[in-house]
Amino acid sequence: MGGIPKPDVVRSHTIFSSVLLEDLVREMKRFCDTENFGTEFQSPGMSEEDQRAISTLSDQTRKLEVGYKVPIPWRKNEPDLTCNRQMVEDRFRNLTKRFERDPAFEKDYRAAMKKTLDKGYASRLTDAEAKEARYFLSHHGVYKGPKLRVVFDAAASYKGKCWNDAIISGPALQPSLPAVLISFQPASTDTIVCRMDRLPFGATCSPFVAIQTTRRAATEANAPKEIVDAIKKKMYVNDYLGSAPTAAIGLQEAIAVKDVLASADLHLQGWRSNSKEFIEEIRKNMKPANSPTPSLISEEENGKVLGVAWNSKTDTLGFQVSELENLEYTRMTIASKVASVFDPLGTAAPLIVKAKVRLRELGTRGLKWSERISESDQSWWEEWFATAQPLSDFSFSRCLFPNESEIEEFQLHAFGDASEEAYAAVIFLCH
Structure with missing residues (x-):
């Protein structure tokens, strides 16, 4: 999304997030209490902290030649966190053990981390800079379909504190989910220390910062009101879901949304539709294949839209229930x-x-x-x-x-x- 000010806080790449028992109990209670677990829509009212987060982002966000530079909404100045290198090193040892057990996972993980460095999302520090590092952000890998996504664990606690404790998560700007629906070297296991130069999607403030900056980009691009409204109402963090009575109307809106976001170096990818006409036209509008950020089109009929199974050929929604073979009943x-x-x-x-x-x-x-x-x-x-x-x-x-x-x-x-x-x-x- 953009650079982060004051990049002297350094993170090291490892894997596996820890979940405290009390956190597990709390999340289980939420899961059993509501049918909207994890998707609850919050009312427009904002606390004093949320108002400060909005003010911080509005005042300190800067448009760059490419993309935006955004601040971290600290609760009070920058946090004085205990150096957690010991925990990071322990997790790195766990990572290498999993690599030994699962070579395919290691290959996918290394490819994901190489992309993080190659695209400038993170930069490697010198040995001298690494020695001065005070706080490290661990991460773990999550498969989204066949693709492995690196999730940065800002909630990993060390001596009772974590990075998220010092951040204002900000107000929930995303619309109701039901409403929207209706780094590592190639051949080495040595640790390297990197600085995150992009907003990591693992901090509690990440959705708020991403959504607020996306909306700002639409406004600063002088987009028509209907396109700004589409970005506000039809985007859930970084996913756009549009529906229109005809392919032509849907295509007109989708291309406008795509172009407005691309002007801020925010590129929509992975297009899917129930209309062949839409797919054919959006393909013509794609960037050349040698573009550094090409738009991608999925040809699969069965996939997911915001976690819900969607068959684009029959235009039906459904469920994906995991297999129960060898289930251990705990x-x-x-x-x-x-x-x-x-x-x-x-x-x-x-x-x-x-x-x-x-x-x-x-x-x-x-x-x-x-x-x-x-x-x-x-x-x-x-x-x-x-x-x-x-x-x-x-x-x-x-x-x-x-x-x-x-x-x-x-x-x-x-x-x-x-x-x-x-x-x-x-x-x-x-x-």
């Missing part, structure tokens, strides 16, 4: 499997809520995360997983009103109910 593995059924629209809520209630019961009984459940509990879970597996074959139309022009009247039918275990509401839009 509280932690069960929770992981249940959480993997991503359902921000709440379509599978009647099924998912039963699993959440049962997970909560395991916790109230005092079952440890790594402890195996009883035979009777396992029978219940085997039956639930057997019921959940067919979700992979379930789909529903993405378009709510394919014949909108013919609709004369809408009606809202709302229902709500509660029990000792859960409460729920459902609203039908009838026409």
